Amino acid sequence: MSEHTYDYVILGNSTAAIAAMEAIREKDAQGSMAIVSDQMAHCYCSPLITYVLCGKVPEERLNYRPRDVYRQLQVTTYLGRAATRLDPAAHTVTLADGVELRYGKLLLATGGTPIVPDLPGVDLQGVFTFTRYEDMARVREFINSHKVRQAVVVGAGMIGVKVAEAFATLGLETTVVELRDRVLALALDETGSEMAEQALEDHRVRVITSSAVTSLGGSNGLVQSVTLDSGSRLPAQVVVMAVGVRPNIKLAQQAGLGVNRGVLVDDHLRTSDPYIYAAGDVAEAYDPLTGEPRPLAIWPAAYLQGEIAGRNMAGTDVTYEGSIAMNSIQVCGLPTISVGLVEPPGRAEVLEYRSADGKSYRRMFLVNDRIVGAVFVGDVDRAGIITGLIRSQMDVSSFKEKLIQRDLGLLSLPKQYRKHIVMGPGIEV
Amino acid sequence: MPLTTVHPQFIIKRDMDLCIQCGVCTRQCSYDAQKIDPEDGRVSSDPRTCVGCQRCVTLCPTGALVVTERELHGRSHPNWSLQVQRAIHRQAESGGMLLTGMGTDKNYRIYWDNLVLNASQVTNPSIDPLREPMELRTFLGAKPERVEFDDEGNPVSQAGPLLTLDTPIMFSAMSYGSISFNACYSLARAAKNAGTYFNTGEGGLHRDLYEYADHAIVQVASGRFGVTPQYLDAAAAVEIKIGQGAKPGIGGHLPGEKVSAEISATRMIPEGSDAISPAPHHDIYSIEDLKQLIYALKEATNYSKPVSVKIAAVNYVVPIAVGAVRAGADIVAMDGTRGGSGATPTVIRDNVGIPIEFALAAVDSRLRQEGIRHQASLVVAGGFRNSADIAKAIALGADAVYIGTSALIALGCHMCQSCYTGKCTWGICTQDPYLTKRLNPEIGTRSLTNLLRAWSLEIKEMLGGMGMNSIDSLRGNREMLRGIGLTTEELEILEVAPVGR
Amino acid sequence: MRIDASGLHYRQLNQQIKAAVAEGETEFELVNVCGHRYLGSGIDQPVNIRVEGIPGNDLGAFMSGPRIRCSGNAQDGIGNTMDDGLVVIPGHAGDVMGYSMRGGCIYVRGNAGYRIGIHMKSYLDKEPVVIIGGRVRDFCGEYLAGGKLIVLGLDQPAGEPLVGKYCATGMHGGTMYVRGEVDPALLRPGVSATEIGDDDRQVLRDLLAPYCAEFSLPLDEIVGGLFVRITPHTARPYGQLYAY
């Protein structure tokens, strides 16, 4: 059993891991560092796999960082080998092949695992999840090697919608089945969902909501159909299960770290063990809007957490102020953005705008004159200004009427705030 | 626009090969002479409202524009010139007094151009100002006639409170209200940089300028705007404004629409209300009243700062100036007929007052004759265009000069003479926040500081040429002047010999 | 502190007062005052100054705080550009009183001369108040830009006008109250004289209460009289003079 010692060991190879890696290197040019991932792939843009699937993005552009990034940053990689055991007392982590790495500081950035519901027929060939490059590669291979005309995507969340769009782009007769009464229910409000659903349908994606899949049928071990609780049967030669992702907390549990749904971290993204940090989808960090810890499986938050965790690991004291939920999804050419809450809490004031042609929609929720959530559909230009206001929890009472206007600009904001962000060094608003 | 007999004064030429339709000219024009045609979205010009300010020409990124004076067309007549006819047409249409801005554009003789300065040759050496110290330091205020000493040999005489200038050039009175805050701010900061003074005019001292108050001469004019004990306390000197070269005997009037919140706070009058400066101070109807006000101000400031009296140069400038000195003025500022203004009835500007050259020569001579020249300093104003004018003024007897128009030109003014419209496209003579931003006080300060530096260097160069290393040796040294092309009588008044003698 | 002004130049007298104010003195009694100018100028403390005799010109000029009470008449230029404080004159006052005054009060028990309250102005919480017990002469309230100018017309022969000619010329702010009739011919165009309402009467009561207390006058009787209020039509009286 060989043993290697690193100042920093990062488990995971996606955005949180890469951000941490870069942040550590920025602060500590000398410290030794290793990255461990159960995937073989070079770090890549996982949200782009649906784009690759339908050919919109060539595969060579999938890499998130240049090919030589590990060499440049002097990071040893252990790819294709999952970490199987973590021993906080011994400061060691054991990989699937038995290699034991001794670490100074360790980052858990192992992400999440797609949930596969326990349904009859989920083991059939042609039934996939879709969160990793390998998933995409398998689906692509399967479609190419089988006569696939029809596809069913179970779950109309972000992944489900993007997969359905990709299938439809590839020419498959595609249906999305969603348990809830609307698509993108966590990312959009009702109107937004309606508009997104319309966009899907315009793209020839059939959308079935308020329906549960009860079983999958097949022959010769290949999936052939999906049966809904309504009794109807949808023919499908390929099925993607996209009903959600859960944090990979097994390793943390085994190591005795504090966990809830995700690995619990403090405001420095430290776990209950001072030498172990967690970031990204695996972590359960503070949500400034709700004031509660909760896992937030979004890309920008993962990056930010990774970066902050990395800096803290390298000895800089950086506080994580929390991330708010936000999603930007292009649904079949229809831009949609949501930030913060997508449904108004009880005492919220709601501002709403919809253009005459119905193509543009904005809605905001205010509590105590502070924006707590916003939904943009169609025209999302400069939505980031609102994001800034949500993050800063700025009192917007003096310019409330301008918020939902299309020409909202920095000019609409109070001078002090504007000066601060225009003149100030960056975005700490 | 209804039919008007008043013809356009300018021609706007646009080179269509160069115009890129960027619209910069339309955004710069506050007179609606450059507009976007709402029909085709293209840029179009209207010469009828153009004032010739050259803003669009300056900002056009491709040099596509030329704005030139349009020759007035029509049957000319030696008496009824086309300009005269134009003025009559304007008045026939409006029924009002014609207003104008800046100093007179009438072709009065500029006597500075008929005076030449001396230089050393052979008999005494000229001085190289690059190598030797050249002193421009000037003190304004009352000085003792002689120094008396006590038994121990310590001087018992004292000079009155004095202003100390590093260069004999100050910024003339221009009020906040007549010019924009940014213009005032630039003047204040440049005065501080250059070791000289700016003058608040009668508009009060903006709270943000109190920082520069030790370089401020604050005016007490007939409207007494913003005159408070704090204002008087803060200043370096107090100036009683009696008259102005561009409008002797005329009061001032800042229309209510220019009295913005900031101006209201500075002048301490309600927003939107007219700011009227009566023609006279109603507490000064005679010379002893002037004395009463001079001493009221000295009393109010505990005799701690010089009091200046600013008068326009008029027929009786000599007895008036001498009287002001006798009344206790520490500085007498005289503004000649070419002096500027933001708004003046044209008829007054062009027809009242005398050139500063004569006023200065006569007053300096009279004060010396009467033995009271030391009791006050003379500051002159009214159209100083360059350092040579200033050097000549000092040689005629001035202690220092006030520059107004040349400072405004340094700030970007292009002499369109439309200050009174409040639409100054250069952001100087306007209170419209859209326009005032155009004068970046950083740039303004730099430009004015540069101008003072450049002129000071030139004055040193001229001094050196005359073999002097101190401005003291030029002040009142009319030997350094010769007149050219002047009548005997003019030479006599100026007490200057003709060239060749 | 009692100062005998006889033999003192105004400058010496004022210096003594200022020096004492700097030492913390707050009560002054000046006796044998005869033509001493600028009393109260350059003092920014609310000191009390009692003047026995006849004060000189520019009484309270540029003053900001002192309360000056005279014994009889006073001369020209009272309260010139005054910022704050009080001047009380039991006798008559000369010309050009309250010129460009911005704050404080001047109470005259008797008549006042020409050009009273020219260009008085108010700003924010500063509002000058000039109250004349008797009558005023020509040009009263000229260019008035703010403040209250009150003429009570007490002890006047019947039929005598209470204000002179050219009253309120160029007035563009503030209010004049005259207790009695005002011949419209004496007013300049651009102002109107109207009978007062209850609001005005309350304003007058508030302003006159300290005045009446100062001179032991019957407040109710004075406030109850016929009053005319003079106000400008516009804050822009000279809009039509120029060709733009």
Place this chain on the structure above:
Amino acid sequence: MDMHRLPPFKIHAACGTLGILDRTRAAVPAEDIVRGMANMRERGNGLGAGYVGYGIYPEHADDYCLHMMGLDDGARERLRSYLQTVCNIRHDEPIQTRPTPTIHDEPILWRWFVQPREDKLAGRDPEDYLVNVVMTINRDVEGCYIASSGKNMGIFKGVGYPEPIAEYYRLEEYNAHCWIAHTRFPTNTGGWWGGAHPFGLLQWSIVHNGELSSYGVNKRYVASFGYECTLFTDSEVISYMLDLLCRRHRLTIEQAALAMAPPEWEEVDRVTDPARKRMLTIMRQTYPGALLNGPFAVIAGHDGGMVGLSDRLKLRPLVAAEKGARGYIASEEAAIWAAGGQPEKSWPVVAGQPVRFDLYEAKEAAA
């Protein structure tokens, strides 16, 4: 005395003035008026002061008394020669003076008590004749200037503050029932003793505070009646104007005031009484050249009393007061207090309306 430093234009000056009249002809001590003038030191600058006293020459009460300022003894003798050709000289003597520290450059001061020569009068009005004599002397007799020319009165003036001038002229030795005094604030050096105030012509004497914007037209107006302004001062032209209006045109003082300080046309337009309206109209139409425009406040003395008049806008201060038989007119009330203590009654002079203090006997005589 330098006679050649007169500017070709008028002299700008302003002033303090005070007049005291005892209506019973009781003597007013000179100290009173000097104290009053000293109180107004701020109103002058030491470049000119003067006094006029009425009733000071009882022994020569019926003779015209010419106060001469002369360049030298030669000038005096030139004047004597000239006077002998036009007048009978009843008596002449030096004006008594005493050396006073701040007074210098004094002229030769002489007084002549004269009567017009009957042979030269040839039926002409003797006063017109005397005016002509004075004008001729001032214009033609080199080095001579007549400072006053009335009966039983005299003008004492020079370069200095009022107190030393009084000291110099030994004023305390005169018994005058009326003193009028002036302190001057000229804007240029008053090297010229004759330029000080009061200015007088026959019985009239004038002290003046202010500056006439209309001086140029007033000067030319009186000139058309033979008065030649040689001093370029407002007071000079006002004294000629009073002589012209009151003596030659026989206007009352009130009527003369209407000519010099008339009500504005706007006010005339409002007058309802047709007779008064006609009077005001014809006065303004006839006397535009007599309108004294610009600030002035005048105290005028004459043989019947004392008058104060200010311009029609009251641009210069003037206060009147009474104490017993005494009447006072002054630029500042404080000067009256300083001269005679607290008056029984004091009041500001009203614009354009003369304030008169008449001798009681003159009043009776008029009645």
Place this chain on the structure above:
Amino acid sequence: MKRVYAKEEVCIGCRLCEIYCIFQHSGHHTLVKAFLDQENLPEPAVRVEEDGAMSFALQCRHCDDAPCVAACIAGAMTRDPHTGAIKHDEERCVGCWSCVMVCPFGAIRMDNEKGKVGSKCDLCEGKGIPACVAHCPNEALIYE
């Protein structure tokens, strides 16, 4: 790192910054030619926001903690390790608008037709003073 700052107090709304930004990125050698070639006129990366008297020019702030870099799912937004400038690789951009969602300045403009970020300030790629700054007539843009 050096950035472009806008001083709204002295921005005069002339939009010369936009014009020179367009010229700079047009590939033409003269301004006039750049604008004659209307079809290939690039979008300006600096925009003047204006409302009455208020105006200022705004372009990418090149933030230290650039949220657009964090949010970019395609690796199109990166920080230049040498200059610190935030660069946008149009080839990699997939038009997900995550950058638009997080940029608090709204400084990233969308090109909906192309489905990519339309323009983003590149600080004139280190070619000295950015064109917008160099041509601002009132020093309302400073580069420091």
